[in-house]
Amino acid sequence: MTNSKDQFIEAAIRVFAARGFYGTSIAAIVADLPYTKQALLHHFGSKEKLYGEVLRHISERLVRELQEAMSEATDPRANLEITLVAFYRSALTYRDETILLMRELLDNEPRAAQSKSWYLRGFLEGLSTAVAQANPTRFPDPQAAMPLTYQLLGAIQYFVVSEPTLRQLLGADAYAAMRGRYEDDLRLLIARSVDHPSDRRETAAR
């Protein structure tokens, strides 16, 4: 079965992740598929439209997974940890897609009309709300939680996209060791950043 359109998107994710939008030719995308590049153009119209569909494909999964993770809520603090760790694991599983999204962040050129708006906006709002709820004393509203939210997001994504580089830099063993510890240390970072004795006193720090 596996219809050709899905094959194109799957291959496109791989190649866009590896070489970026500009570094990717449609010829390269179809190179390992049993189709010509005109078959791709037949389905998607243009390289940009294909890219747009790829972004949509990814962001839909992302939003879906976020909602699933958040629905496991027990209390706000546990909810935050569950959500972020789920996000971390998902990013590891779909590393190519994570890389692709980070490229989109860097490129800063609206290739697919709305592109960033949907996935990032909803994502950020959802997460920063969760962060704010985990420590309402420190964060009266989601906006106040934005910096910490972004810090945690960065701590997650930056590591995930660095896998090949770190593996090459540290060697396979040292990387494996680091990755083994990473999730636990991430949990610790989350817990400590939203739950600290100094938050009990209502005085402004420094």
Place this chain on the structure above:
Amino acid sequence: MTNSKDQFIEAAIRVFAARGFYGTSIAAIVADLPYTKQALLHHFGSKEKLYGEVLRHISERLVRELQEAMSEATDPRANLEITLVAFYRSALTYRDETILLMRELLDNEPRAAQSKSWYLRGFLEGLSTAVAQANPTRFPDPQAAMPLTYQLLGAIQYFVVSEPTLRQLLGADAYAAMRGRYEDDLRLLIARSVDHPSDRRETAAR
């Protein structure tokens, strides 16, 4: 004075940061300079070699600044905060170069022979040593501090490269507010992650 070679490198940083290695044509680099692309090729030989010189240029500054920041040491914990905040500020100042390095991280193709080795290796080692020293109880050796080091690095770089996207996403005002808080929240994150009651009470007042 401003010799032409520096002009080429400066322009190259801008364009490489904006569109990546593959998305950048040497014609685009010289577009705003009073030279032809063959002048560029005369100086650097090829696009790849120019890219290599750009990486060298950046990593030299980075290492220099890291050493300067670390030499201000008083005690290990303050040292870590000073170093990381200096790194954050520097990343903001040279945002294009930060973006370019993050692209290099994503690309994972050894375009300039050693490329990643020098800047990243020394950098990571220096930082994780500083992190380990800030909490020797939790981190007996630098390697154990690698995950947290990388988390903090990610929290810094990810935000810096996101400026255009966040500005567009949140609006200029909300972004300015977020950026205003970011450094303080970063300090908090650093302090909490290396100094927490659960690491046993070896209270070092700050």
Place this chain on the structure above:
DNA sequence: AAATCAACTTACCACTTGGTAAGTGGCGGG
């Protein structure tokens, strides 16, 4: 005065790019 050199320029070139035009074969419906 002649030779050398760096710092460029103009002229090219082979190749790749995204995209268009014009089909071809098969298949379901009328």
Place this chain on the structure above:
DNA sequence: CCCGCCACTTACCAAGTGGTAAGTTGATTT
């Protein structure tokens, strides 16, 4: 039985791409 539609192909093309070859210019050295 043929019509239209869909998935897909072959044939092309104009606009770039990185790079080479062969000068030109002006200052410095010999």
